[in-house]
Amino acid sequence: MAEEECELNEKQKREIAKWFLLNSPAGEIQYIAKDLRSVLNDEKVYNEAASEAFPLYNKSHLIFLELPNRSGDVLVTSYNELEENEFLDPRTALVVTVDHVKQVCTDVRPAADEELSSPYIEEFRCALDAEMLKYVAEAYPKGICSVYCVDGKDVEGPGSNFELVVVISAAKNSPQNFCNGSWRSVWNIEFKEDVQMLEVRGKLQVGAHYYEEGNVQLDAKHECKDATIFQAPDDCAISIANIIRHHEAEYLESLEASYSNLPDTTFKDLRRKLPVTRTQFPWHNTLQFSLTRDIQKELGIDK
Amino acid sequence: MEAAMGLMRRIHPKQSETALSALLSLLPHHSSDLLSQVDQPLQVLCDLESGKEYILCEYNRDADSYRSPWSNKYYPPLEDALYPSSELRKLEVEANEVFSIYRDQYYEGGISSVYMWEDDNEGFVACFLIKKDGSKTGQGRRGHLQEGAWDAIHVIEVGAEEESIAHYCLTSTIMLSLTTNDESSGTFSLSGSIRRQMNMDLSVADGHLCNMGRMIEEMEGKLRNSLDQVYFGKTKEMVCTLRPPSEVVLRLPTADMP
Numbered sequence: 139m140a141e142e143e144c145e146l147n148e149k150q151k152r153e154i155a156k157w158f159l160l161n162s163p164a165g166e167i168q169y170i171a172k173d174l175r176s177v178l179n180d181e182k183v184y185n186e187a188a189s190e191a192f193p194l195y196n197k198s199h200l201i202f203l204e205l206p207n208r209s210g211d212v213l214v215t216s217y218n219e220l221e222e223n224e225f226l227d228p229r230t231a232l233v234v235t236v237d238h239v240k241q242v243c244t245d246v247r248p249a250a251d252e253e254l255s256s257p258y259i260e261e262f263r264c265a266l267d268a269e270m271l272k273y274v275a276e277a278y279p280k281g282i283c284s285v286y287c288v289d290g291k292d293v294e295g296p297g298s299n300f301e302l303v304v305v306i307s308a309a310k311n312s313p314q315n316f317c318n319g320s321w322r323s324v325w326n327i328e329f330k331e332d333v334q335m336l337e338v339r340g341k342l343q344v345g346a347h348y349y350e351e352g353n354v355q356l357d358a359k360h361e362c363k364d365a366t367i368f369q370a371p372d373d374c375a376i377s378i379a380n381i382i383r384h385h386e387a388e389y390l391e392s393l394e395a396s397y398s399n400l401p402d403t404t405f406k407d408l409r410r411k412l413p414v415t416r417t418q419f420p421w422h423n424t425l426q427f428s429l430t431r432d433i434q435k436e437l438g439i440d441k
Numbered sequence: 442m443e444a445a446m447g448l449m450r451r452i453h454p455k456q457s458e459t460a461l462s463a464l465l466s467l468l469p470h471h472s473s474d475l476l477s478q479v480d481q482p483l484q485v486l487c488d489l490e491s492g493k494e495y496i497l498c499e500y501n502r503d504a505d506s507y508r509s510p511w512s513n514k515y516y517p518p519l520e521d522a523l524y525p526s527s528e529l530r531k532l533e534v535e536a537n538e539v540f541s542i543y544r545d546q547y548y549e550g551g552i553s554s555v556y557m558w559e560d561d562n563e564g565f566v567a568c569f570l571i572k573k574d575g576s577k578t579g580q581g582r583r584g585h586l587q588e589g590a591w592d593a594i595h596v597i598e599v600g601a602e603e604e605s606i607a608h609y610c611l612t613s614t615i616m617l618s619l620t621t622n623d624e625s626s627g628t629f630s631l632s633g634s635i636r637r638q639m640n641m642d643l644s645v646a647d648g649h650l651c652n653m654g655r656m657i658e659e660m661e662g663k664l665r666n667s668l669d670q671v672y673f674g675k676t677k678e679m680v681c682t683l684r685p686p687s688e689v690v691l692r693l694p695t696a697d698m699p
Contacts, residue, residue: 146466154463158448161460166451173451176444177467278684308683319679342627344683346676352635353450354668356676360627387687392626394686397677399585400631401669404619407581408573408591409665413546421539421654422647 148183155187163347163355164199164320165311167192168241192238193222200307200322202282203236203243212243217286217303226253228260228286229267255291262329263287263302265375270304273379277386281308281321288326302327304382316350325382334368338381342389358396360389442471449479454632455618457481480614480634483572483592485552488512496554496570498594510537510554525558529565533557536650540569543654547661548573548591550580563601567649569657570594575619588620588630595657602645609652611639613660617668631673635664 146154155178162170175184197219202211205227212234218226223236226249233253235245255263267285274281283306290300306323321344328337339361346356362385366377396404401411413419445464452460461479465472477499484497488509495501501508503522506515510533515522525533536555544553551573559565575581575589593615600608618632639660643652 151467154467157463158452158460161452161456163451163453170448170451173444173447177448177464279682281684310679310682317675317679319676319683321680321683344680346679347451348672348675348679349450352633352672353454354631354633354635354672354676355453356673356680357453357630358628386684389626390680390684390686393629393680394677396621396626396629397673400673403583404585404621405665405669407575407583407586408548408589408617408619409661410547410549411662411665415546419543419546419654419658421651421658 148180151178151180151183152187152190155184156191159187159191160195162195163318164345165309165318166347167195169313188239192241196236196238196241199320200305200324201241201309202307203234203241205230205232205234206243206246211282213282213284213305213307215286215305217288217305218284220253226286227284228254228263229284255287256294258295259287259291259293259300261371262300262374265371266302266304266327266378269375269379270306270382273383274306277383278306278308278321280310281306283307296331299331300329302329304378317346317348319346319356320344323382323386325378327378329368329374331368336366336368336374336378338364338366338378340364340382340385342386344393358393360392362389442468442474445471445475446478454616454634457634480594480616480636482590482616483570483594485572486516488514488516490514494552496552496572498556498568498570500558500566500568500596501554501556508556510534510556523558525556529557529559532649533567536567536569536653539650539654543658544571548580549582550574551591560598564599564607567597567599567653568595569597569653585621586619587622587628588618590616590618592616593661595660597653597656599649599653605645606642607645607649607652609641609643609656611641611653611656611660613637613639613657613664615661615664615668631676633668633672635668635672637664 155174158170158174159167178184196214197216200213200215202213204211212225212227214225214236220226220233224233225236226233231249231254232246233249234243237244263285270283270285274283285302285304288301288303290298293300304325308321311318324341326339330337342360344358348354364381366381445468449460458481461481464475485494486497486507487494488511491511493511495509495511497507503515503519506517506519508515533555540553540555544551551571553571555567555569557565557567571593573591575591576586577584581589595611595613598610614636616634620628620630622628639656641656
């Protein structure tokens with residue numbers, strides 16, 4: 139094989155392929171994969187890259203897959219990953235096996251006892267899950283949520299701290315309209331028994347991509363914190379849901395505000411709609427310009 | 442090649458440089474097609490003689506040197522390089538001066554450059570470029586943007602004059618990105634690029650510069666509006682579809698959970 143300076147080795151090609159896959163916008167990885175395979179023209183390298191990239195992409199994008207029996211959706215996240223390709227759904231006490239590259243569930247089985255939380259923890263988890271389902275149903279036209287225990291799942295009773303995480307994932311894919319978007323919320327709740335407090339930390343991430351005769355993308359991120367007192371499971375659940383509802387609504391409002399500031403405020407720092415003179419540029423007076431640069435002063439300066 | 446362009450349309454505009462160099466290394470035989478069809482943020486050099494900066498593009502490049510529109514010299518120096526004719530150079534000088542004022546009026550800062558060269562059809566081609574850094578550390582007058590960039594490339598093909606009318610074909614590309622960041626709303630970042638064409642037959646009574654300038658001004662205005670209302674608007678619509686604002690939600694019937 140001719141060794142030109144620009145000839146890439148397999149490892150380099152694989153890294154490039156991985157980069158494209160990992161950096162696909164939400165909902166578009168399969169389209170990127172198709173174009174990538176065409177450009178790469180090397181199935182072996184593509185398959186290697188895909189097997190490494192897809193799991194990372196799926197987990198970071200909080201994708202949700204339909205259960206094989208079509209009874210609901212399961213989220214794919216790093217919080218509910220058991221083995222590689224096995225994900226727990228605590229609500230149904232099922233474990234699904236996932237084909238990351240095809241983005242489908244290939245198998246399902248009941249969860250083993252040791253994979254689930256203890257009854258004590260489950261009380262809190264389940265109560266919060268029920269409240270979150272209510273919230274997500276009312277706030278998101280199509281949102282999937284789940285609650286996982288990420289620390290202390292075997293805690294038997296009062297006396298220890300534990301941590302739950304709420305994951306909300308919403309996506310809208312309209313490739314026919316050249317528009318896709320995703321909303322991801324991850325709320326970590328530390329149940330601190332010792333100080334009888336709950337510490338809530340939220341990470342919200344919103345993305346949108348419009349690409350009809352152009353390519354425009356939105357990336358927005360926000361982090362917030364809150365706290366409430368440690369109570370009985372049902373009361374905790376209601377408090378937490380209220381906190382989440384409040385912060386998410388506030389965040390949406392601030393996103394809308396950012397958008398309304400665009401035309402006249404933010405965008406102006408890049409390019410004004412019109413010069414300060416509020417008229418279009420007098421091109422027909424170019425002869426004057428080349429003769430005298432004092433025109434600049436005439437046309438008005440700052441403010 | 443179609444697949445490569447498909448990839449470029451999907452990859453985040455901010456990563457287009459990385460994506461392009463990746464594609465160039467995967468498809469070395471398509472490098473000239475890729476370089477001419479994929480938009481890249483503009484680079485700048487400083488003309489040491491005049492102390493002014495100028496924008497780099499394919500149209501002022503010869504080998505690895507770039508010609509400054511201020512001094513008409515190549516940096517690094519180059520022998521037997523290409524230059525516009527002296528007549529065209531006069532127009533080029535005037536264009537740079539006038540466009541500079543235009544730029545200041547609309548952009549309140551930034552850098553602009555105009556390059557012209559004769560083409561094979563007795564007409565000529567002119568390239569008007571603008572680069573603006575609108576971040577608060579750059580030239581963003583009002584300090585709204587943590588990061589902000591606007592790159593405009595306008596290429597006009599001017600046909601030979603026939604009965605005092607000339608044909609102008611303008612292809613404009615705008616690449617922009619903006620990021621705001623504050624405590625209460627986190628990071629908000631929009632970026633994108635669009636390209637459009639405009640064709641006009643105009644009387645040369647007012648001169649080429651006037652005609653080209655008016656076309657560019659009209660095009661920039663249209664693209665700015667389009668980006669703001671249509672493109673950014675669609676992303677906003679998408680966000681509100683994912684999670685409608687509370688006033689909307691209250692009006693919807695509550696779903697009964699099974």
